[in-house]
Amino acid sequence: MASIRFVAIGDSFTEGVGDELPDGTVRGWADLAAQGWADSRGESIEYANLAIRGKLVWPIVAQQLEPALALKPTHLSFNGGGNDMLRPRTSMSHIADAFSQVLRRCDEEGVQLILLSGANPSGQLPLGRLIQRRGDVMSIAAVERMQGRGDVVQALNWPDAELSDPSYWSEDRLHMNNRGHHRVAARVLDALGERVPEGWWSIPELPEAVRLARGDYLREHLGPWVRRRLTGTSSGDGRQPKFGGGWVEVSPRDPA
Numbered sequence: 663m664a665s666i667r668f669v670a671i672g673d674s675f676t677e678g679v680g681d682e683l684p685d686g687t688v689r690g691w692a693d694l695a696a697q698g699w700a701d702s703r704g705e706s707i708e709y710a711n712l713a714i715r716g717k718l719v720w721p722i723v724a725q726q727l728e729p730a731l732a733l734k735p736t737h738l739s740f741n742g743g744g745n746d747m748l749r750p751r752t753s754m755s756h757i758a759d760a761f762s763q764v765l766r767r768c769d770e771e772g773v774q775l776i777l778l779s780g781a782n783p784s785g786q787l788p789l790g791r792l793i794q795r796r797g798d799v800m801s802i803a804a805v806e807r808m809q810g811r812g813d814v815v816q817a818l819n820w821p822d823a824e825l826s827d828p829s830y831w832s833e834d835r836l837h838m839n840n841r842g843h844h845r846v847a848a849r850v851l852d853a854l855g856e857r858v859p860e861g862w863w864s865i866p867e868l869p870e871a872v873r874l875a876r877g878d879y880l881r882e883h884l885g886p887w888v889r890r891r892l893t894g895t896s897s898g899d900g901r902q903p904k905f906g907g908g909w910v911e912v913s914p915r916d917p918a
Contacts, residue, residue, distance in 0.1 A: 666707035667909065668696055669735040671726040672742055674715035675780050680837030692739065694847035700914045702856035708909035714901050719743045719760040727764060731771050733909065739776035740764045747796050758803035776850065777808060779820040781842060786828055786835045817853040819846055829867045841865050
């Protein structure tokens with residue numbers, strides 16, 4: 663069995679939405695980090711990803727944490743709260759409580775926690791200043807729960823001003839594109855003390871990157887998001903995790 667067993671839990675950020683492959687499947691930072699980790703070590707690692715888009719932070723904990731720990735991982739990555747933050751009257755301390763719960767269970771099972779904060783999309787969203795303020799509070803609250811825990815691997819993306827540039831985001835302005843996911847993967851590998859593949863911190867911007875006009879954006883992305891909020895539905899309803907059936911072996915690539 664491989665010495666590293668890495669499982670990721672979370673929402674669309676960890677599922678990889680925005681980094682779509684030609685066949686329509688999503689990849690994302692966690693898949694990239696798993697491959698980069700194997701490449702850096704020069705040996706295979708085991709990888710699973712239980713994240714599902716649209717999930718609130720406590721359903722992530724309730725539905726994904728125990729199945730993830732049941733796999734007996736060596737490392738577990740966790741991020742959540744982005745969907746909660748966009749809803750009015752959300753308690754930031756209640757979100758932070760979820761981070762404490764994940765840390766407690768990882769401690770009990772002897773699993774090293776990899777803590778991520780999401781990237782900051784507020785500069786390109788309606789009500790951006792409000793989202794910025796709420797995200798600042800949530801990010802600080804979650805990190806405070808890890809105070810004094812040098813054993814927790816922290817890959818914090820919310821404070822990264824470079825990652826807020828529109829060139830790192832997909833056309834829906836809520837999910838990072840291929841470029842953004844590579845930068846987050848680079849941060850995770852760096853926090854783990856592993857080698858970051860050349861160029862991952864800022865891969866070239868795709869020339870065909872889409873920038874929707876305001877009217878098109880409101881119609882194609884913001885409107886459907888608002889309708890889901892009003893009807894109590896989620897983009898993840900009925901979805902299964904892409905790597906939830908057990909470990910997938912990720913082998914190192916040939917350096918050549």
